[in-house]
Amino acid sequence: DIQMTQSPSTLSASVGDRVTITCRASQTIGDWLAWYQQKPGKAPKLLIFKASNLQSGVPSRFSGSGSGTEFTLTISSLQPDDFATYYCQQCDTYPLTFGGGTKVEIK
Amino acid sequence: VQLVDSGGGSVQPGGSLRLSCAASGFTFSSYWMSWVRQAPGKGLEWVANIKQDGSEKYYVDSVKGRFTISRDNAKNSLFLQMNSLRDEDTATYFCARDLKQIGFDYWGQGTLVTVSS
Numbered sequence: 001d002i003q004m005t006q007s008p009s010t011l012s013a014s015v016g017d018r019v020t021i022t023c024r025a026s027q028t029i030g031d032w033l034a035w036y037q038q039k040p041g042k043a044p045k046l047l048i049f050k051a052s053n054l055q056s057g058v059p060s061r062f063s064g065s066g067s068g069t070e071f072t073l074t075i076s077s078l079q080p081d082d083f084a085t086y087y088c089q090q091c092d093t094y095p096l097t098f099g100g101g102t103k104v105e106i107k
Numbered sequence: 108v109q110l111v112d113s114g115g116g117s118v119q120p121g122g123s124l125r126l127s128c129a130a131s132g133f134t135f136s137s138y139w140m141s142w143v144r145q146a147p148g149k150g151l152e153w154v155a156n157i158k159q160d161g162s163e164k165y166y167v168d169s170v171k172g173r174f175t176i177s178r179d180n181a182k183n184s185l186f187l188q189m190n191s192l193r194d195e196d197t198a199t200y201f202c203a204r205d206l207k208q209i210g211f212d213y214w215g216q217g218t219l220v221t222v223s224s
Contacts, residue, residue: 019162022131032208034210036151036210038151042216043201043216044201045214046210046211049209049210050208055212060200065178087150087151088192091207091208092208095153095168096165098153099152101150102152
């Protein structure tokens with residue numbers, strides 16, 4: 001199985017900060033990577049697909065990059081609505097696998 | 108697009124449960140569909156998916172032989188039959204529209220399954 005490792009697991013930041021989350025795959029997955037945002041008690045929301053493509057309706061302060069085994073999710077200027085947990089997911093090989101999550105907290 | 112999950116509840120280890128997902132607002136028969144679960148306070152785990160016509164199904168190893176995914180395109184419904192349930196199957200189960208290598212673009216609200224004696 002492809003292991004997805006996210007770092008950090010928790011991140012404390014302030015409104016307006018630039019935030020970067022890293023996701024590493026245990027083997028190459030091309031650019032078949034998605035990012036999700038999840039708030040407590042809610043279903044995840046697709047933010048980014050195919051590593052760098054913004055899902056419709058997602059604010060442009062979110063961006064993704066990377067290919068192969070290393071990927072990043074960047075929030076250019078953190079907003080109050082962005083405090084949540086973020087997950088990466090490889091969409092390349094079965095079983096589909098998620099990273100362990102990064103919780104973005106208020107500093 | 109709306110996905111509504113149902114069927115969760117409390118069950119003893121070794122028991123069975125059938126989850127349902129009612130889809131609306133899109134052509135259900137044109138999409139792969141998945142089940143994804145989340146244990147309390149933990150991360151996301153993909154469980155299974157099914158092709159548009161039901162001819163292909165894939166499962167995570169931990170549920171193979173115990174869970175069966177199915178669909179009824181005439182009723183716009185997705186199902187997950189869960190047998191031989193274990194403590195570690197305790198989780199909120201979400202159905203999701205599966206865009207294959209794009210990811211999951213719509214999710215149900217989730218239904219909680221608790222396996223405990």
